[in-house]
């Protein structure tokens with residue numbers, strides 16, 4: 001055990017995770033769009049002549065930041081999972097280029113048996129926060145932090161069906177998140193799951209695409225996004241998405257697979 005792994009979870013609060021510049025090409029942006037569920041007919045997302053880059057692609061480029069915290073030993077990377085995500089878009093991503101980012105540990109919440117590490121990433125184009133749910137790291141005497149989001153009580157305004165593909169995690173991981181639990185059955189089992197499960201950000205981005213379509217918004221006009229990964233999504237699952245909201249400027253959403261809630265507390269705005 002290194003000195004950093006011996007550190008109580010609460011002491012990671014405020015730790016700087018450094019800065020990084022990540023390069024990407026139009027090809028990366030197009031592959032990302034396809035990996036999260038864009039169709040061949042979505043020419044603005046998949047054809048270089050008309051390309052607009054999905055803002056959620058930035059989260060893939062920033063994956064180094066939550067990974068840096070795991071690599072430094074804050075938690076066990078075999079069992080920690082992505083718990084929730086927030087994204088605020090500040091400017092459209094260029095079709096290709098270099099993204100400069102800075103990251104730090106914004107908060108650490110003590111859930112008793114687990115800790116939740118919030119990693120904040122800033123750039124000129126977005127600010128985003130990853131919440132990582134780390135079993136076995138709680139009980140350090142910290143604050144409990146936010147509780148589970150509530151489902152709106154009103155009937156949903158729209159219901160959508162979002163299919164995931166059996167090979168979706170295998171494709172999505174090539175964009176940057178190579179955690180083994182998404183591809184290797186033994187690693188998934190070590191994380192407590194019966195088989196490899198889909199990246200939370202892939203399910204969230206695919207759902208966001210479907211919500212944009214239903215509300216007549218362009219997915220590249222995303223302004224804000226938030227959601228909690230309440231249960232794993234397995235590649236090939238079909239998500240039933242419920243949406244609440246009159247127009248694309250403020251939509252709440254949640255998603256379930258059969259009776260299992262998988263995305264909760266979703267909010268998204270386009271404009």
Ligand SMILES: C/C=C/C(=O)SCCNC(=O)CCNC(=O)[C@H](O)C(C)(C)COP(=O)(O)OP(=O)(O)OC[C@H]1O[C@@H](n2cnc3c(N)ncnc32)[C@H](O)[C@@H]1OP(=O)(O)O
Pocket residue numbers: 080081082083084111116131133144145146147148179197198199200201228229230231232233
């Ligand atoms: C490196 C990995 C990358 C990935 O992409 S992994 C794939 C995406 N993520 C997932 O598939 C995770 C799916 N979610 C889950 O499997 C479960 O969900 C959890 C294992 C994360 C938690 O489940 P449980 O241990 O049963 O937690 P509880 O007893 O329901 O709640 C304990 C406290 O933790 C808070 N909490 C629960 N889930 C989350 C979450 N997903 N994000 C943030 N906080 C969470 C609750 O509110 C509560 O706290 P309060 O008692 O204070 O309310």
